[in-house]
Amino acid sequence: MSAPTDRPEDGTPTPELTPTLELRGVDKSFGAIQVLHGVNLKVYPGQVTALVGDNGAGKSTLIKSIAGIHSIDAGEILFEGRPVSVSGPRDAAALGIEIVYQDLALADNLDVVQNMFLGRERKNGFVLDEVSMEEAARDTLSKLSVRTLKSVRQLVSSLSGGQRQTVAIAKAVLWESKLVVLDEPTAALGVAQTRQVLDLVRRLADTGHAVVFISHNMVDVFEIADRVAALYLGRMAADIPISEVNRSQVIELITAGRSGTIGIAPAEAAAVEV
């Protein structure tokens, strides 16, 4: 885990701070349809960056490109200042990138421990080391003050939506990742469970992780984000400290790509809005 960093209250990174993740001019097309256009993004350690944008703006595509599930057509991905090429979930994990996907990539017929270690099980020779995995899973959950799980040997199919999200997030912490990306972690949750997940996300950043938090909910965004990055039709309209904007400005950025002097240039915005 990266050392806890001071987080200036206004969300401006100290000048010498290297972004954990930086995207430069990332393009991505599916066949003839270009989904991402020259996307730039900086994500800093110890901060929550809210990635916002309308349905279909390209948020999920962007994070799948970071994870190496989609290969990018142009542009650069820098991790801790070094250019990297990520060609799959294993590469991403090796760098210290953990992604909690929108459609929750958990296996229902496996239990909590088995899910947290899926693909990276601890072994004793050839045999799985269940005892040490169970211990580590329990440690991680208690470190995150997760107390809603009855047992770490419960099947994931028996968990509630919030518990599933908690397990997915705890998995990220277990692997001591530097960057945690959460795709709409609260979308399907009720009030109490949303509360739990938001607290958990905040705690992730406070323990030095760089966090990308995708959400459509402005209340959540303004509650926990330090920075906000707004995607508009595949273009990055703004990537700024959240203290520099208010809620209606962010909504304008989402719906029009522009708000006052912030956002993509008027000419470009007009050209995009065919």
Add this chain to the structure above:
Amino acid sequence: MSAVTVTGPSRSPALVALERVQSLLLPALLIGEVIVFALLSSRFLSADNLVNVAVNAADIALIAAGLTVVVLMGGIDVSTGYAVGLISWFLATLMSSGTPGALTLIVALIGGALLGLLNGLLTARLSIPSIVATLGTSALFQTALFALWNRRDVFSGPVLPFLSGSERAAGVPLMLLVVLVVYAALHLVLVGTRVGRSVFAIGSNVEAARLAGIDVRRVRLLGSLVLGLLVGLAACTYLARVGVVQASSGGELSLLAIASVVVGGTSILGGEGSVLRTLGGVVFIALLENGIVLAGVPSLWNGLLVGCVILLAVGVNGAVVLLRRRSGVAE
């Protein structure tokens, strides 16, 4: 799902009841079967008869063990019967031309591995649904066997003595030990190793498995290879049992192997089950075949009963899955 659920989604009473039915189905069927056949024939429970049943069930047991691995990953294979038939034609031909048994066994394993890999490549590499791919290869194997047979039955003794029922230690056929070793080994791999865990993950949620960095195609291919090797071994025990290869040898085994797996309680949708359950399913199917003969019931009834039991097991499994979905437990 209510907004403040903390303890997990509630399970409807119907679902709880059905899940109990699912877990008790095999024991109930086994007990019922044993009681009925013991009443119908006094020979049914004799040690001689039971050893005989075990020896005769070896080929189904071997196929069903490998098939379980494939089914756990959400796949299926309907070509195993004719694969056994095709391979045993080669084995019988080799044996009758004086090839040593050990060499013939190696040919059986290689042949099985090749047929398994063919199925594996079609399903894992080309992403053809396994039911379609193996229906295709099944027709292929059947036709190849028919062409090779060419109206000449090929007779042959056992490939190696320990692969027939005759070689015994303390009254226990060695073949039975081979089968048990296969089951024990597969069980340990499935529950205790990383690749075994991957098998369950793939059957439970392929996308999750892929995102966790599991090489799904490689594990699928490995599963087909294991099934192929066991099909090769089953061809040896099959030949030892029937002693002759004909135009449609082995064909009946496909369905019996599938029946053993699903009656055992391994979910046909993948992700849930075990080879030990399959072993229970094999015992049920083998006792059914034997009991019907001993009771003097026309063997026509055998197919009917096997069919009904498959539908019952699959039906209960399907209903459980449906109810889980409805009660908001994500699938």
